[in-house]
Amino acid sequence: METPGVILHPPFKYMRTPPSLLPEKEFRSHAPGYWKNKKIAPEDWNSAAWQLRNRITTLAQLEEHIELCEEERAGVILSGNKLAMAITPHYFNLIDGDDPECPIRRQVIPRIEETWEDPDEMADPCGEDSHMPVPGLVHRYPDRVLFLVTDRCASYCRYCTRSRVVSGVGEQELHTDYEAVFRYLEKHDEVRDVLLSGGDPLLFSDGKLEGILKRLRSIPHIEFIRIGSRVPIFLPQRITPELCQMLAKYHPLWMSVHTNHPRELTTEVKAGLERLANHGIPLGNQSVLLRGVNDDADVMKSLVQKLLMCRVRPYYLYQCDLIQGSSHLRASVNTGVEIIEQLRGHTTGYGVPQFVIDAPGGGGKVPVNPDYVLLRDEQRTLIRNFEGRTFEYPEPAMVRA
Ligand SMILES: *Cc1c(COP(=O)(O)O)cnc(C)c1O
Numbered sequence: 260m261e262t263p264g265v266i267l268h269p270p271f272k273y274m275r276t277p278p279s280l281l282p283e284k285e286f287r288s289h290a291p292g293y294w295k296n297k298k299i300a301p302e303d304w305n306s307a308a309w310q311l312r313n314r315i316t317t318l319a320q321l322e323e324h325i326e327l328c329e330e331e332r333a334g335v336i337l338s339g340n341k342l343a344m345a346i347t348p349h350y351f352n353l354i355d356g357d358d359p360e361c362p363i364r365r366q367v368i369p370r371i372e373e374t375w376e377d378p379d380e381m382a383d384p385c386g387e388d389s390h391m392p393v394p395g396l397v398h399r400y401p402d403r404v405l406f407l408v409t410d411r412c413a414s415y416c417r418y419c420t421r422s423r424v425v426s427g428v429g430e431q432e433l434h435t436d437y438e439a440v441f442r443y444l445e446k447h448d449e450v451r452d453v454l455l456s457g458g459d460p461l462l463f464s465d466g467k468l469e470g471i472l473k474r475l476r477s478i479p480h481i482e483f484i485r486i487g488s489r490v491p492i493f494l495p496q497r498i499t500p501e502l503c504q505m506l507a508k509y510h511p512l513w514m515s516v517h518t519n520h521p522r523e524l525t526t527e528v529k530a531g532l533e534r535l536a537n538h539g540i541p542l543g544n545q546s547v548l549l550r551g552v553n554d555d556a557d558v559m560k561s562l563v564q565k566l567l568m569c570r571v572r573p574y575y576l577y578q579c580d581l582i583q584g585s586s587h588l589r590a591s592v593n594t595g596v597e598i599i600e601q602l603r604g605h606t607t608g609y610g611v612p613q614f615v616i617d618a619p620g621g622g623g624k625v626p627v628n629p630d631y632v633l634l635r636d637e638q639r640t641l642i643r644n645f646e647g648r649t650f651e652y653p654e655p656a657m658v659r660a
Pocket residue numbers: 397398399400403404405454624
């Protein structure tokens with residue numbers, strides 16, 4: 260039933276951009292890119308070990324390839340005592356050296372703004388340290404835990420929520436006590452879901468990762484295991500048939516990957532994600548809303564549509580945590596809400612992530628949604644749709660009486 264004549268909400272602009280015109284909608288390979296004069300053998304380029312050995316970690320290596328701005332030069336020099344810089348050649352190739360505003364470089368090249376002090380920012384914005392019953396295990400929610408298995412990643416995101424412990428140069432160290440974690444999980448039969456994260460669990464060798472999975476699977480009350488990883492994006496070479504076959508022995512095993520911009524979905528990344536999916540691993544994506552990276556509805560629409568093509572379901576869009584040194588990367592909450600509004604109804608429902616704020620200080624993830632309910636009482640619910648038209652849903656007569 261449409262309520263005629265009342266427009267309680269301004270109509271929203273349709274996003275009529277044809278899919279092919281969305282930003283960087285096509286899948287492409289960026290290799291060999293900056294390495295083209297180095298004549299790297301394909302078996303080297305395609306090896307995860309080679310990619311890790313040849314990561315960009317110094318100012319000199321960066322400047323060999325691209326021209327930095329002053330803010331970046333100063334940022335790189337100072338990054339060594341906060342969060343290390345490391346960028347795999349695969350991911351580095353996504354950087355447009357001619358574009359100082361490149362959405363890829365903002366994610367991995369430090370800037371001087373990281374040293375800015377902001378009284379709202381924290382070293383442990385999600386209050387994880389205070390929810391650690393044993394070192395390396397965060398138990399905040401009733402039935403699931405976050406198991407921080409390592410402090411290393413293939414590349415370091417400049418807005419890392421765990422920069423206090425990740426990369427090995429910060430103030431704190433991650434002292435995960437594996438035996439204590441397993442004993443805790445054995446004793447706590449309310450825990451049915453274990454999320455392996457870090458750092459990045461997929462940096463472990465197949466054997467080491469399998470040791471953890473096997474041990475978790477020996478605990479009968481653990482039903483659900485998932486891995487949070489950005490390796491499929493930073494280091495798709497790691498997603499080998501052997502790794503996938505090993506993971507498939509520990510089902511139900513799910514994976515949450517982390518992409519923020521459609522350019523990150525290259526042909527190599529797509530092949531890795533498809534391989535994981537072919538081994539029965541359901542895939543979700545977590546994005547962080549970042550200023551100058553993906554704070555734009557067309558960019559996000561392109562990203563979520565490409566994810567669906569890779570059989571990845573967009574899961575969460577995070578408001579950027581109040582991590583120290585992130586002010587230049589954080590977008591407004593309003594921007595996040597508007598992006599969701601411009602996705603919901605305008606593209607495939609499977610492509611619309613849940614926008615969340617991880618409550619500062621340790622309240623956990625809280626959903627933040629556009630308002631579609633204009634009014635609700637015992638009689639009816641007044642709603643508006645994605646076009647801004649309003650409708651009324653009457654309560655069942657028995658409830659109304
Ligand atoms: C995000 C998170 C989880 C998993 O939450 P879901 O909403 O189930 O994805 C579990 N523990 C901690 C501490 C987390 O931050």
